[in-house]
């Protein structure tokens with residue numbers, strides 16, 4: 495039997511894995527790609543202002559789990575439980591339809607060309623810049639995964655109850671620095687979280703039967719009203735005082751003890767992260783610069799597995815078994 499197909503296949507894999515990401519990756523094959531993606535994002539935000547926050551969160555939840563490969567967008571199949579069911583995502587992620595809409599527009603303009611993984615990266619950038627935040631140049635050329643794994647997501651994604659030292663260690667596994675941890679947490683400058691994510695902190699921090707002492711008393715009173723014991727835990731609360739505007743208010747809130755999640759407030763409690771909270775609360779340009787750098791670094795995470803350009807972000811074109 496000829497080895498040629500195998501050799502060709504290995505070559506393809508190597509190419510897929512080795513293709514470096516770069517700005518303007520689609521400048522020949524789909525020159526309007528970034529304009530089209532931004533346009534759809536803009537329309538989505540007019541329809542539903544929160545979609546900016548919902549969409550930009552996908553970069554984090556996709557890239558941390560086996561690299562930025564749109565594994566997060568795959569629907570479950572009878573044999574594969576997807577990341578959508580993972581604890582950090584279920585009843586929490588929304589705006590999946592925005593990725594469908596961007597994909598549809600791009601398939602119309604340049605069929606089979608732009609990956610869903612790149613769509614996540616472009617849309618996250620656009621969501622931030624359209625919310626008043628920084629704008630950065632994105633590197634493109636990612637491929638889409640053939641698989642998704644609920645279990646991998648559950649093993650990796652941090653709980654809202656995490657403390658700063660845990661987050662520092664976790665981010666370090668992805669070559670992200672202490673400064674990156676703090677800057678990227680600044681994403682919580684926009685959007686909302688559920689009461690579900692804050693109940694322990696409000697009523698039983700570390701099993702004490704008491705609230706987290708780091709919460710400002712006035713803010714705690716407000717949270718107690720929004721999320722009383724027995725509340726429907728799907729009720730949502732703003733993550734900072736200006737939840738539609740991407741700004742450094744989040745860090746000012748942390749300094750005042752008004753961070754929503756334990757993982758937020760702990761950034762000000764810990765000496766290692768506190769200096770960056772101070773810095774970003776006082777200097778929005780420093781925050782914007784660090785945030786953009788962090789997003790680019792996070793966007794560099796790769797799975798090292800062979801991929802494809804999906805034609806529908808919810809389903810793989812090929813079966814993973816085709817790979818063997």
Ligand code: HEM
Pocket residue numbers: 544546547548550551553554585586587588652653654655656661675678679681682684685686687688689690691733755757
């Ligand atoms: C540092 C560790 C992080 C933890 C523990 C964390 C956890 C959470 C939690 C628990 C929520 C609320 C979910 C809910 O209750 O339904 C949330 C919301 C959000 N997260 Fe994070 N997050 C982290 C980092 C990040 C990063 C790095 C990004 C993006 C770069 C991000 C973007 C967002 C956004 C935009 C929202 C609001 C989403 C919406 O309104 O739909 N988070 N996060």
Ligand SMILES: *[C@@H]1O[C@H](CO)[C@@H](O)[C@H](O)[C@H]1NC(C)=O
Pocket residue numbers: 656657658659660
């Ligand atoms: C931080 O979280 C980790 C992991 O949950 C835990 O082992 C550690 O004791 C916590 N540190 C502090 C100071 O609470």
Ligand SMILES: *[C@@H]1O[C@H](CO)[C@@H](O)[C@H](O)[C@H]1NC(C)=O
Pocket residue numbers: 667668669795
């Ligand atoms: C982190 O950087 C090291 C050294 O440059 C590299 O070997 C490793 O693959 C990187 N890890 C990730 C998750 O990117």
Ligand SMILES: *[C@@H]1O[C@H](CO)[C@@H](O)[C@H](O)[C@H]1NC(C)=O
Pocket residue numbers: 698700701702703
């Ligand atoms: C608080 O947490 C502790 C330990 O996690 C648990 O044993 C206790 O039952 C909880 N109390 C309430 C009121 O939920």
Ligand SMILES: *[C@@H]1O[C@H](CO)[C@@H](O)[C@H](O)[C@H]1NC(C)=O
Pocket residue numbers: 585690726727728
């Ligand atoms: C939140 O809403 C989802 C979907 O409607 C539902 O399945 C879930 O049970 C709700 N969770 C809580 C804690 O009420």
